[in-house]
Amino acid sequence: MQILCILMPHFPLQCELQRQPSLKGCPVIITCASGSQRLVMDWSDGLKGIQSDMPLQQVISFHGAAGLIPAEMIYYSNAFERLLDVLEGISPMVEGIETGCVYLG
Secondary structure, X not given: XXXXXXXXXXXXXXXXXXXXXXXXXXXXXXXXEEOOEEEEEEEOOOOOOOOOOOEHHHHHOOOOOOEEEEOOHHHHHHHHHHHHHHHHOOOOOEEEEEOOEEEEO
C-alpha cells in the first residue's frame, strides 16, 4: 500500500489570502491569543526571523509595518474539513493529522 502525505505550510495564511485577495504580496502576521498574551500563528513569506508562538511584541519590534490579522480558528478548521471532503472523493483513506497535514492511502 502506498501512502501520500500532503503538507500545506502556512495554511491559515493561505485561507486568509483566499478570503481577502487584496492581502496578496502584503506583509501579514496572523495572531492568536494565549491567556493575556498575543502570539504569532502564521506570517507571509517576506517576513524573516519569525517562528510560530513568538510573542507578538517581539515580532512587531522588527516587522512593525506588517498587517495584523486575528486568527479565525473556526474558519481554518472548516476550510480544512472541506479540503478533506474533496480528497475523500479521490481516495477513501484520508486522514487529516492536523490543519495543513493530510495522509492519503
